[in-house]
Amino acid sequence: MSAEPDVIRKCTWPVCLVGLFVTGILSLDCSLLDVHLRRVTWQNLSLLSRMSKSFPIECLRESKAFELPQEILSHTQPLTRDIKEAFYEMSRQAFHIFIQDTFKSTWEEKHLRQVQIGLDQQLQYLEQCLEEEEEENEDMREMAEDEWTQSGAPVPQLSNLELRRYFNRIDRFLKDKKYSHCAWEIVRVEIRRCFYFFHKFTALLRRK
Amino acid sequence: MDNWKKLPGCQHITSTECNFSSVKLKNVYEKIELRIRAEKGNNASQWHEVKPFIPFQKAQIGPLDVHLEAEDKAIIIHISPPGTKDSIMWAMDHSSFIYSLVIWKNSPSPEERTETVYSRDKIYKLSPETTYCLKVKAELRSPRRVGLYSPVYCINTTEKHKVPAPENIEIDAENQVYVLKWDYAYENTTFRAQWSHEFLKRIPGSHSDKWKQIPNCEDVKTTHCVIPQNVFPEGIHRIRVQASNGNNTSFWSEEKIFNTEMKTILFPPVISMKSVNDDSLHVSIGAPKESENKSVNQLYPLIYEVIFRENTSNAERKVVEKRTDFTFPNLKPLTVYCVKARALTENDKWNKSSVFSDTVCEKTKPGNTSKTWLIAGICTALFSVIVAVYVVKVLLRCINYVFFPSSKPPSTVDEYFSEPPVRNLLLSTSEERTERCSVIENANTLTVIEETNPIDEDHKKYNSQTSQDSGNYSNEDENSGSKISEELLQQETV
Numbered sequence: 001m002s003a004e005p006d007v008i009r010k011c012t013w014p015v016c017l018v019g020l021f022v023t024g025i026l027s028l029d030c031s032l033l034d035v036h037l038r039r040v041t042w043q044n045l046s047l048l049s050r051m052s053k054s055f056p057i058e059c060l061r062e063s064k065a066f067e068l069p070q071e072i073l074s075h076t077q078p079l080t081r082d083i084k085e086a087f088y089e090m091s092r093q094a095f096h097i098f099i100q101d102t103f104k105s106t107w108e109e110k111h112l113r114q115v116q117i118g119l120d121q122q123l124q125y126l127e128q129c130l131e132e133e134e135e136e137n138e139d140m141r142e143m144a145e146d147e148w149t150q151s152g153a154p155v156p157q158l159s160n161l162e163l164r165r166y167f168n169r170i171d172r173f174l175k176d177k178k179y180s181h182c183a184w185e186i187v188r189v190e191i192r193r194c195f196y197f198f199h200k201f202t203a204l205l206r207r208k
Numbered sequence: 209m210d211n212w213k214k215l216p217g218c219q220h221i222t223s224t225e226c227n228f229s230s231v232k233l234k235n236v237y238e239k240i241e242l243r244i245r246a247e248k249g250n251n252a253s254q255w256h257e258v259k260p261f262i263p264f265q266k267a268q269i270g271p272l273d274v275h276l277e278a279e280d281k282a283i284i285i286h287i288s289p290p291g292t293k294d295s296i297m298w299a300m301d302h303s304s305f306i307y308s309l310v311i312w313k314n315s316p317s318p319e320e321r322t323e324t325v326y327s328r329d330k331i332y333k334l335s336p337e338t339t340y341c342l343k344v345k346a347e348l349r350s351p352r353r354v355g356l357y358s359p360v361y362c363i364n365t366t367e368k369h370k371v372p373a374p375e376n377i378e379i380d381a382e383n384q385v386y387v388l389k390w391d392y393a394y395e396n397t398t399f400r401a402q403w404s405h406e407f408l409k410r411i412p413g414s415h416s417d418k419w420k421q422i423p424n425c426e427d428v429k430t431t432h433c434v435i436p437q438n439v440f441p442e443g444i445h446r447i448r449v450q451a452s453n454g455n456n457t458s459f460w461s462e463e464k465i466f467n468t469e470m471k472t473i474l475f476p477p478v479i480s481m482k483s484v485n486d487d488s489l490h491v492s493i494g495a496p497k498e499s500e501n502k503s504v505n506q507l508y509p510l511i512y513e514v515i516f517r518e519n520t521s522n523a524e525r526k527v528v529e530k531r532t533d534f535t536f537p538n539l540k541p542l543t544v545y546c547v548k549a550r551a552l553t554e555n556d557k558w559n560k561s562s563v564f565s566d567t568v569c570e571k572t573k574p575g576n577t578s579k580t581w582l583i584a585g586i587c588t589a590l591f592s593v594i595v596a597v598y599v600v601k602v603l604l605r606c607i608n609y610v611f612f613p614s615s616k617p618p619s620t621v622d623e624y625f626s627e628p629p630v631r632n633l634l635l636s637t638s639e640e641r642t643e644r645c646s647v648i649e650n651a652n653t654l655t656v657i658e659e660t661n662p663i664d665e666d667h668k669k670y671n672s673q674t675s676q677d678s679g680n681y682s683n684e685d686e687n688s689g690s691k692i693s694e695e696l697l698q699q700e701t702v
Contacts, residue, residue, distance in 0.1 A: 088350055096303050099411050110441075113405065117443035120407030124444065127349070160351065161262070165237045167300065172235075 036125045037087065038202040044118040045195040048188055051111040055189060059182035066169050066190050068197060069162040081133065082159065083201060088126045089160045090198055093167035094191055095119040097174070107184075215242065236263040236297050267297050269346045269355030272307075276363045279459045280336040281373075283363060285309070287327045289412050290346055290355065303410045304348060310357075311342040327412040332462050336368040371458040374399065374431070374449040379466050386440070388425060389432040390449050390461065397451045401425035401433065406444040406465060419448070442468050474562035477512060479549045481570040486541035489570055493532040493549055496562070510551045513561075519544035519569055528552075541575040 098115055170187055177183035218226035233240075242258040273288040289305050291298040298305075311331060312320040323331060325344075334340060341362040346355040374390040381387075388401060402419040425433040444467045451458040475496035484490045493512050516536060517524045539545065546569040551562040 085350055092304050092350070093300060095407075095410070096300055099303060099407075114441060114443075116407050117405060117441065120405075120410070121443060123410075130349070161237060161265075164264070164300065165235075168235060168237055171300065 033084070033125065033129045034202045037122065038199065040118060040122045040125065041195055041199045041202065044115060044122065045192055045199060047111065047115050047118055048192040048195065051107045051115065051188060052185060055185055056182065059185050062177065062182050063186050064173060066166060066173070068190075068194055069159075069166055070197065071162075084126060084130055084133075086159050086163060087198060087201075088123070088130060089163045090194065091119055091122045091126060093163065094194070095123060097167070097170060097187065097191065100174070100179075212243065218244075233263060233296065236267070238262065264297065265351075267353075269298075269348070269353055272344055272346055272355070272358045274344055274358055274361050276342075276361055278363050278365050280366045280369045281332065281334050282459065282462075283311075283331045283334060283340060283342075283365065285325060285329055285331060285342075285344075286414070287325075287344060287346075287412075289327060301348060302412060304350075305346050305412075306349070307344050307346055309342055309344045311340055313338050313340050315339075326409040328409070328414060330463070334365055336365050339364050369456075369459060371397075371451055371453055371456045373458040373461045374451050375461065377447060377449055377461055377464040379447065379464060379470075381437075381470055384437050386435045386437060387432060388422075388435060388447065388449075392431050392451060394453070397453050398427045398429055399425070399431070399433075399449055399451050400427060401447060401449045403440065403445050403447050406446055409446075422447070425449075437468075440468055444468075470560070474510075474551050474553070474560050476562045476565040477549055477551050479514075479547060479565045479568050481545075481547055481568050483570055483573045484535065486573045486575045487539050488535050488537045489539060489545055489547075489572060490535045491533070491547060493529075496551070510553060512549045512551055514547060514549045515564070516545065516547050519546050539572050541572050544569050544571045 095116070098112070098119060170190060174183050174187060215226075215228050216230050217228040239260045239262055241260045243255040244258065245255045246253040269290045272290060275286040277284040277286070287307050289298065289302045291302070305327065307325050307327065309323050309325050309331070310320060311323070312318055313335075325331070331342075339362055341360050343357045343360045345357045347353070372393070374392050376391040378389045379386055380389075390399075392399070401422045403422050404415065404419045408415045408418055422433070422435055423439060424435055444465065446463045446465055448463045449461045477496050478494040480492045480494065481489050491514065493514075512529050512532075514527045514529055515524050516527060536545070546567050548564045548567040550564045553560045
């Protein structure tokens, strides 16, 4: 993960070309959302790598398996909306973790700010497109909401619940370790893994 | 199954409801099972198990805490996110709430406005010295939750401030700098501009200490300032400007959001056109070529404005297309048409357009295309005939090879075996060499003349040597030996 952003930009350019030609006739404004997300997710991933020079070896002892729920995106036919929702949930939770400003000495503020800005950008893109989809599917949404309020159990959003549980484990780990330097390093690596996993799935968005 | 614990707040209840808020849940995303039974004296009913549930999925957004601060033309609003400080239900969502606000003024005419705000935001475009009332409800985007409206809060805006705030802030990217401009009606004023990260808006709490002074925009006397591009990191930021006339300073202006990506220039697309048939032209819009310096991040959705006209006339037809491949139908044959296009961003936050691409002209095909088809048909027929003839030739060759092989030996064998005897040996026909034998029968003078082919004898011997074992071989020798001695004896007697 030592690629410079310029190189990354050059690499995403052919991806854009493909996106432009392949998407053809599309009625959604966010037809290039997958291209945005791919670029921004990869940028954030490389930012996370550059925040720290190397993982401190003494922190290996404390590392923990957070069990990233890989099955959420391995359904045979995930809906585009479900993928976007999962992406949104992941971005939000990652943002939530990185704005806990208890790591004054762990990383350079400049790098931390860039990560926070990058995650915010990711959220803005997703919010814009999810809102537009919502307006289109207004009727469907209302029906779904009615179901929810009546039965008490929502239309299954299991994947988001699994994501929440995963991030909750990370959150509690940080609290239990009292936001130590090692705890932050372990979390940084874990979230980078998570971004890499999601980055692979931007390809699924394009196909839809 | 034996880790059922007593639910605090729900022991020895006489009513049919109980409140178990004091339970210290570690994790609101895990399923909870409850069971309940009735007790009377020493008797107890069976346990009734409540359907398991996940607390987070059943949670509803509680009441909000709202504080207001008034300026002359704006109200600053502070909303505390739902849940108390140590509540864990919304612990992971406190930066995800957005608030829907309804504000109105009672007199003279009630007019309502709905806005979506962050937890700390400002409502602008209000009139001074007026009473405004508002109510707020919290919303969560994912999972979709909507809270109830808070109670109504009212506040009076202050009287008009002596020093008004700057208005109409705009920022543009030019070459390597940003130019920040604003409007101000009065003279003898100095201004200063500050900036802050947009993402801070999501985080509840006051961030008044997070505004940073923009260099080149401190104590400026003009209504604009030039900022080098490296002042802002890549991303989305906010800018605000304040005026001061020596003694007094104004309130802060409206915050202007700006995205550093605005400084990317849209390059014109590459357009190409070709004639499909006699009445339509197919247009392809390609991505622009990379510029010499940085590769352009044109990753916003683009739409194209295409200008189409006949070469000879000036009447232009403007079409806005999202597609990159499309056709203009219903055209005249054998006419030249010209097209050019430019890219536009669909983003209504900032309109950007590229310059027009080069004009490309193309002529439609001639009419009556049946002639072309005829020629094409003839050519295809000729070509297929040639191919058929070749195929038949090859087939014939194969058939000949399989069914009528020639009896000539392959040439390689010919040259290797050039000597006739050996050749004859290997390739001899079915005619065998036989010897003529004549037997003259006479008991006494028995002369057995055996004319044997020397080669055959050798052959025989050779054969016997190889095919039979040594026992036979010695036998044979004795026999031949005795035959020869017999001959000699007989010759002597005669």
